[in-house]
Amino acid sequence: MLSESSYKMGGPNLCNVSYEFLINDATLEENHYNTASSFVYDVTYDCYTQSGICAYYLYEMTGETLIDHLKYIMIPQHYEYAKVIPFITVVGLLCLVGIIGNLLTIVVILRNRILQTTSNYLVSMAFSDLLILLLTGPMEVAYELKAWPWTYTRFMCRLRYFLIEACTFTSVLNITSFTTERYIAICHPIKAKSYVSHSRAIKIIVVIWIVSLGVSIPLFLGYDTYEICPGIPESTVCSIPTNEWNNIIDRLYVVSATLLFLIPMILITIFYSLIARVLYGVNVEVAVRRNSRRARNRNGINHNEKKKENSIERSRKQIVKMLALVAGCFASCWLPFHIIRILPNFIPYENLPIIYFDVFYKISIVLMYTSATINPILYNIMSARFRQAFKKTILCQESCVSPTRSRHHETFQTTADPHCLKCRGTSTLC
Structure with missing residues (x-):
């Protein structure tokens, strides 16, 4: 000295x-x-x-x-409680509702074979959302109440940012994948027989998770716990300790916003536009489907067959509407988050207005957790098939009666349906 x-x-x-x-x-x-x-x-x-x-x-x-x-040299431990309490209340409620909703979504889809053929990607998204809500939601609340000293372990510091990034990638890639699958199935039905299958979807989902986790590794390595004042544990924070890592992660945010958000959303918009052109366009039909209908008309298609075809068409439109709404909500909820993250690349932190930290950042976080919560609600609102499966599996509001088809007629077996949770282990109807 x-x-x-x-x-x-x-x-x-x-x-x-x-x-x-x-x-x-x-x-x-x-x-x-x-x-x-x-x-x-x-x-x-x-x-x-x-x-x-x-x-x-x-x-x-x-x-x-x-x-x-x-406090003279560090960020505030927390902002005014008048702002913090409403924020953590909203985030906490979203996490609670989202955890329950996504868990039920996974259970319903896995226990109903009729949903599994089209819902592999929805299970992957529900699991991704569940990880965000379960592992980062409580950390977000704790951080808002006390940003420092960081006492939640070094691993949780790194996991928080890594998991948000990885799950963001998995969600957008899952949405892109099931949109592509719907596009092929509706606009290119012949190719769909070769390209669209349950096993192929599982392989794609595995690749999506591997790629997403791999791309997010820089955030796991870049964020760390360190002492602002070496030797004073009370000054421990969870942040990016070096300028080199800060520059790498800032560039990663720009790349991810462009390659793993903007471009996929543009592709998704194009695919849904083409799907809508086929399903809703005037005098626009897929050639094979049109020729097939003409052939059946010449052979004298009956009224029941036509009714069944119309029912399938309505079901297909409903699925497309639901998936398009899921994609639209995802884009709306995550766009502010990406904008907030890349803004410091163009405007230094010291020049950003206080409203950036007090309002815009918190709104982007709320929207992020809203995105992870809203999907199960959308499935129930938009899909009659999902609602039916939900009532059957969780609420047991339908009779656990399973049809048995014969060559000439259909009969019903009044036995307990194993997919109905309340019927498991019993031999009675729900």
Whole structure:
């Protein structure tokens, strides 16, 4: 430590003196300060911003006194409770509803074979959303209540950002995949027989998860826990410790927003436009389907067959509407999040308005958790088949009666349906 007899404001000597020396009347008078608090604040701030070190006197303090002085150089531990409480309440409710909804979605789809042929990607998305809500939601609430010192382990620090990034990628790639599958099935039905299958969907989902986890590794490595003031555990934060990693992650945010959000959303929009042209366009039909209908008409198709065909067409339109709505909600909820993340690449943090941190960032987080919560609600609203399966599996509102088809007629077996949770282990109807 340098001698306390020679010093000047902003110089290294003041960064290495004791607290008693800083608040001494002679020191205050020499530096033209009337109050010790303002002088100590300026010394602490200048030492950290200009010299990159923490003032020596901080190492003499402990407890709440130390915390109060660390606030001179660190981000707020939390914002005003008038803003924090509504935010964490909304996030907490979204996480609670979303965890229940996504768990039920996975159970319903896996226990109903009729849904599995078209819902592999929905299970993958539900699992992805469940991970976000279950593992990052509580951390978001805890962080808002106390940003530092970080006491939630180094692994949880890294996992928080890594998981959000990976699950974002899996969701957008799953949406792109099932949109592509619907496009092939509706606009190219002949190719669909070769390209659209349950086993192929499973393989694609596995690849999606591997790619998403791999691309997100830089965030797991870039974020870390470290002490703003080395040797003072109370100054531990979860952030990006070096400028090199900060530059890498900033570029990653731009790349992910472009390649793994903007471009997939453009492709999804194009595919749904082509699907709508086939399903809703005037005098627009897939050639094979049109020729097949003409052939059946020449052979004298009966009224029941026509009715069945119309029913299949209506069901197909309903599925497309639901999936398009899921994609639209995803884009709306995640667009602000990507904008907020890449904005500091074009505007330095110090030049960003306070509303960026107080309002825009929090809105983007709420929308992110809304995206992870809303899908099960959309499935129930838009899909009659999903509603029926949900009531049968979870609520047991339908008779557990399974049809048995013969060559000439259909009969019904009044036995317990194993897909109905309340019927399992019993031999009675629901």
